[in-house]
Amino acid sequence: MSLLDRIEACHRHDISRYLPFSVGATQIGHMRRDLAEQLQRFPSVFRIGTTEARVAEHLDSFDYRSAAIDSVMRELRQEGFIRGWRDEYFAIAAQYGAEALFDLERAGVPLFGVKAYGVHLNGYVKRDGEIWLWVGKRAANRPIEPGKLDHLVAGGLPSGVKPFDNLIKEAAEEASIPKELARRARPCGALSYRMELDGCLRDDTLFAYDLELPADFVPKNHDGEIADFRLLPLPEVERLLAETDDFKFNVGLVIIDFLIRHGYLTPEREDYTRLALALARKP
Amino acid sequence: MSLLRQYRRYSTPDLSRYRRFVVAGRHVGWVKPSLAQELAGRADIFRLAGNDLQMQPTLVDAEQRSAAMASVLADLRAQGRISGWRDELYPVNQSFGETPLLVMERAAAPLFGVVAYGVNLNGFVGRGWEMKIWVARRASTKSVDPNMLDLVVGGGQPLGLTPAENLLKECQEEAGIPVAIAEQARPVSIVTLLIEAAEGLRVGQQFNFDLELPEGFRPQNQDGEVAGFELIPVSELIHRLRSADEFMYDIALVLIDFLIRHGFVGPEERDYLPLISGLKQRIPFATGAAA
Numbered sequence: 001m002s003l004l005d006r007i008e009a010c011h012r013h014d015i016s017r018y019l020p021f022s023v024g025a026t027q028i029g030h031m032r033r034d035l036a037e038q039l040q041r042f043p044s045v046f047r048i049g050t051t052e053a054r055v056a057e058h059l060d061s062f063d064y065r066s067a068a069i070d071s072v073m074r075e076l077r078q079e080g081f082i083r084g085w086r087d088e089y090f091a092i093a094a095q096y097g098a099e100a101l102f103d104l105e106r107a108g109v110p111l112f113g114v115k116a117y118g119v120h121l122n123g124y125v126k127r128d129g130e131i132w133l134w135v136g137k138r139a140a141n142r143p144i145e146p147g148k149l150d151h152l153v154a155g156g157l158p159s160g161v162k163p164f165d166n167l168i169k170e171a172a173e174e175a176s177i178p179k180e181l182a183r184r185a186r187p188c189g190a191l192s193y194r195m196e197l198d199g200c201l202r203d204d205t206l207f208a209y210d211l212e213l214p215a216d217f218v219p220k221n222h223d224g225e226i227a228d229f230r231l232l233p234l235p236e237v238e239r240l241l242a243e244t245d246d247f248k249f250n251v252g253l254v255i256i257d258f259l260i261r262h263g264y265l266t267p268e269r270e271d272y273t274r275l276a277l278a279l280a281r282k283p
Numbered sequence: 284m285s286l287l288r289q290y291r292r293y294s295t296p297d298l299s300r301y302r303r304f305v306v307a308g309r310h311v312g313w314v315k316p317s318l319a320q321e322l323a324g325r326a327d328i329f330r331l332a333g334n335d336l337q338m339q340p341t342l343v344d345a346e347q348r349s350a351a352m353a354s355v356l357a358d359l360r361a362q363g364r365i366s367g368w369r370d371e372l373y374p375v376n377q378s379f380g381e382t383p384l385l386v387m388e389r390a391a392a393p394l395f396g397v398v399a400y401g402v403n404l405n406g407f408v409g410r411g412w413e414m415k416i417w418v419a420r421r422a423s424t425k426s427v428d429p430n431m432l433d434l435v436v437g438g439g440q441p442l443g444l445t446p447a448e449n450l451l452k453e454c455q456e457e458a459g460i461p462v463a464i465a466e467q468a469r470p471v472s473i474v475t476l477l478i479e480a481a482e483g484l485r486v487g488q489q490f491n492f493d494l495e496l497p498e499g500f501r502p503q504n505q506d507g508e509v510a511g512f513e514l515i516p517v518s519e520l521i522h523r524l525r526s527a528d529e530f531m532y533d534i535a536l537v538l539i540d541f542l543i544r545h546g547f548v549g550p551e552e553r554d555y556l557p558l559i560s561g562l563k564q565r566i567p568f569a570t571g572a573a574a
Contacts, residue, residue, distance in 0.1 A: 097553040163550040186546030190559050207550050261544055263469030267446040267490050273379045273569075276473040280563035 003242050004271055006252040007278040010193040018113055018201050020052045023065070023101045026094045030113030030201040038081055042072050055102070065102035073105045082107050084143040090116055091159035096205060103159045110200035116156060118206045119167045120254045121185060123152035123175070125213050125231065131262060133237050133255070134219060136174070136226040138248065148248040149240065151255075152219060152229065153177065154206075163187070163207045174226055175219035177211075185211035188261060191253040194283035203283070208254045210261075234264050253279060284525045287554050289535040290561045292528055293478035293485075298567070301484070304395050305335045306348065306384040310568045311375050313396035313484050325355060338385075348385035356391050365390050366482065367426025373399060374442050378569050379488060389439055390426075393483030398566065402450045403491045403534070404436035404468060405541045406458070408498050414517045414545070416538070417502055419457075420510040421531075427482075432530045434537065435502050435512065436460065446470065446490040458512075459503035460496070468494035471544060474536050477564045486566055491537055517547050536562055 018030035031053050039046040039053065045068045047054045059065045076082045084107045091100035092114045109116045123134040134152040138145060155170040157163060164187070171182035192205040219229045232240075238259065241252045257279050259265045265272060301313035314322070319336040322329045328351045330337050342348045349372075359365050367390045374383030375397045392399045406417040417435035421428060438453040440446060447470065454465035474489045502512045515523070521542060523529060530538065540562050542548040543555075552558065 096550075096556045187549035188544050188546055190550070190556060192556070192560070205556065210546075261471050263471060263493075266470045267379075270380060273473060273488070277475070277563060277569065280560065282560060282565070 001242055001245075002271070003238070003252070003256055003265075004274055004278060006241055007256060007275065007281075010195050010250055010253055011278070011281050011283070013194050013196045013201055013283075015201070017196075019048075021054070021112055021114070022052060023055045024057075026101075028092060028094050028101065028114055030203070032111050032113065032200055035081075035111045038076060039072065045069060045072050062100060062102060066104075069102055069104060073108050077105075077107075082111070088156070089159040090114075090156065100159070106156060106158075110197070110202055113201035113203055115203045115205065117163070118154060118156045118204065119163050119170065119209065120151045120206045120251070121153035121167060121171065121209045121211055122188075122254065122258045123177075123211050123213050123219070125215050125217070127215065130233060131264070132231045132233050133258075134175075134213065134229060135232055135237070136219070136221070136229050139225050139227045142225060145248040147227075148251075149246045150226070150248050150251055154251070157207075164209075167207075167209055173223040174221060175229070176222055177213075177217075177219065181213070181217075182211070185209040189257060191250075191257055191279060192283070193250065193253060195249070197249065204250065206250065206254055208257060210258070234259065238264075285554050286521075286524055286539055286548065286552070286558055287561070289524060289528070289530075289532070289539060290558075292532050292535075293480055295564075296477065296479040296484055301396065302331075303335045304397065305332075305337045306375065307338070307340075309377050309384060310335075311377055311384060311395075311397050312486070314394070315483070318394065322355065327351070328355060345383055345385050349387065352385055352387045356388050359391070359394070365394070369439075371439060371441060373397075373439065383442070386442060393480065393485050396484035396486055398486045398488055398569065400440035400446075401487060401489045401533075402438060402440055402446050402453065403434050403489050403537050404450060404454065405471075405491065405493045405537070406435040406460070406496050406502070407493070408496050408500070408514070412518060412547075414547075415514045416517060416520055416541070417458075417496065418513050418515055418530075419502070419504070420513065422508050422510045425508060428531045430510070432513075433509075433534055437534070440490070447492075450490075450492050456506050457502075457504060457509065459505055460494075460500075464496065464500070465494070468492040472540050472562075474533070474540055474562050475564050475566055475569070476533055476536060477566050478532065480532075485533075487533055488566075488569070489533060489537060491540065493541070517542070517545075521547060 019036045020027050021029035021031040036048050040048045086106040088106045089103040092104050093100045124131050136150045138148050138150050140146050153171045153174050168182045171177035188210050189208045194203050240246050302319040303310050304312035304314050314336050323331045369389045371389040372386040373389045375385050419433045421433050423429045436453050436457045451465050454460040471493045472491045476487045478485050
């Protein structure tokens with residue numbers, strides 16, 4: 001593995017394995033074929049063809065679509081087809097900033113291969129001019145990537161919540177960062193990727209934030225999602241990303257971007273251009 | 284108005300309307316078909332093959348290819364078809380750092396659609412919304428974009444220097460920034476562009492650096508290429524980028540990259556994601572940018 005491999009892994013997918021999924025004339029996702037098979041039983045909600053899947057046309061508003069799709073999702077949950085129910089809705093739209101078409105239970109998002117968003121916080125301290133990054137270890141009971149290293153604060157973006165508000169909320173829950181401190185976090189970019197994970201197409205964008213923390217700050221987890229925190233110097237962060245699979249699959253994108261923005265990785269590095277361009281690769 | 288207006292100042296080229304420029308089997312640029320046809324008349328140097336304009340394989344190394352190209356460019360220059368001749372040799376390759384396949388005059392890069400590499404400095408004072416950014420008004424005598432706003436320091440990336448070394452040199456020449464201060468500059472990003480301009484295809488890769496300057500610092504131009512300097516508050520900078528085209532095209536992109544990295548433009552901006560992806564315009568042959 002290398003830093004470049006780490007980025008490339010987040011772009012690996014075979015789109016032909018999925019069924020294009022649309023609302024009206026707009027394609028918004030890439031559906032897993034076994035989900036499409038299940039959804040054939042609900043023709044009043046989904047129209048499933050051999051080359052595409054659509055939401056039934058008569059569901060012509062956000063509210064109609066949301067209610068109808070939610071009832072299907074709950075039935076599939078009852079039958080055990082949908083696992084890892086989160087009781088959390090994501091707003092589904094063709095692209096960021098576009099009108100939401102419906103709300104979808106988070107556990108269903110990867111099955112539909114629709115766009116989802118998250119916030120990730122690079123929480124760091126400076127010691128003698130060197131940057132150290134706070135890293136959390138995900139709890140063993142997490143549905144995705146248990147036990148892996150993660151950002152100090154990270155979370156999916158629920159329906160109707162703005163990225164920065166979500167960051168403040170997650171900062172309190174995940175790391176006990178007081179609101180007045182969390183509010184100093186600055187947005188610093190976004191990383192998009194499309195990759196296959198557990199047979200699903202994940203089409204995600206992570207909004208990245210930086211927050212320099214006081215040297216004596218110690219994070220404490222509240223919501224049970226993080227087992228412990230550790231403060232790592234950047235060479236160690238780089239080594240873990242390049243040589244191990246210790247980090248959650250998508251965290252490397254945000255951290256490598258951080259390493260470039262803070263001048264830790266420099267143009268003298270032979271792979272600098274490739275790293276910078278790979279981070280920006282469009283699906 | 285959306286900051287995307289800056290990206291729309293030039294059209295995205297339809298590359299199928301160009302011939303690929305191929306050297307030693309490597310695709311390194313694009314040439315207009317009319318120019319390719321004309322150059323193929325120099326059969327000792329060029330040939331047409333399929334959709335490609337190739338340099339003849341009888342030119343076996345960078346030295347021979349560079350000499351041949353220099354003679355061709357001298358003719359074009361004599362005909363007045365290359366504006367702003369610089370007497371600066373640029374490397375031609377597929378991606379930065381590769382051994383050059385040839386070197387050629389910088390001003391001819393758009394005619395062949397080869398990648399021009401450069402360095403830029405975002406020089407600023409203050410923090411947060413108190414931040415101000417130093418910009419330069421280009422001299423009226425500049426061949427490219429006279430009188431437009433530019434960064435306090437920026438320049439082409441010549442052979443034989445690293446981007447950091449080049450930046451240090453440009454800091455002194457263009458703004459009189461003392462070495463001790465210039466050395467604090469940190470590399471922060473890459474911006475790539477591919478646009479169709481009057482002079483041809485502009486393909487560029489910029490290495491950007493940030494430098495916090497002392498409050499009392501005043502840039503001093505040494506090379507006569509700058510009419511004056513201006514210190515612009517960051518909120519005013521955003522307004523001006525939204526409402527006018529005062530900055531050079533590539534510099535507007537570098538500034539938007541700066542505003543995004545420093546959090547002055549965030550996810551509440553409706554076009555946040557297209558603004559970010561537009562900072563790395565896809566150069567099809569450049570490594571890492573492939574689909």
